[in-house]
Amino acid sequence: MKWVVAALTLTLTGCASVSELEQSHETMDVISGKSPREYADCVKQELASSRDPLTEEQRGDGLRLIVPQKLGAGAGPAALVEIDKRSNGSAIKLRERLSNFPLRPGDVRKATTACISGS
Template sequence: MKWVVAAAAVTLGGCVSVSELERSHETLDVMSGKSPREYADCIKQNLAKTRETISEEARDDGLRLIVPQKLGAGPAALFDIDKRGSGSTIKLYERLNNFPLRLGDVRTAATQCISGS
């Protein structure tokens, strides 16, 4: 039953763009001792089994990762990773961020990569 509700929400939710994700409230706003490159590589490694190829864009002093949806087109999540001292600041924006049954692989990877591997 949960999957039926989740599938309906994905279908009815429509597509969202990167600019719409940027304007939404972040679901995670943290600092890490890892460099932007180390953190981005950790995210890519953790999501390699559950997501298609993650897009990466270089920014002024960091990186942006765009995570594709599992079902449908468009981004599911956006990571803004900026250099800060010897580490980085991370902001995560997720599609359906207020939907309690959303897939948890992105959030799990984001929190595991803060200090873990």
């Protein structure tokens, strides 16, 4: 029953665009000791089994990853991961579509969290 409600909600809410996600509040705002390249590569590897390939964009000294939705090709992004260069690593901001919807897939948040530290 929960999946029916989730599917109906996703259908009714429509698609978010990159510009709409840019205007939304961050669901995560953290700092990592990894460089933007190291962090982006880690997130892409973590999401490789659950998502289509992520789109990567160069932004000054940092990177932006556009995470596709799990369902529906061309349905707009599910999340943005903004990775800005800092003197000792990276500043990371995650912006998710349906950020306050409790049944949204947790793979993006799990991947971005797992890549904060470690080798």
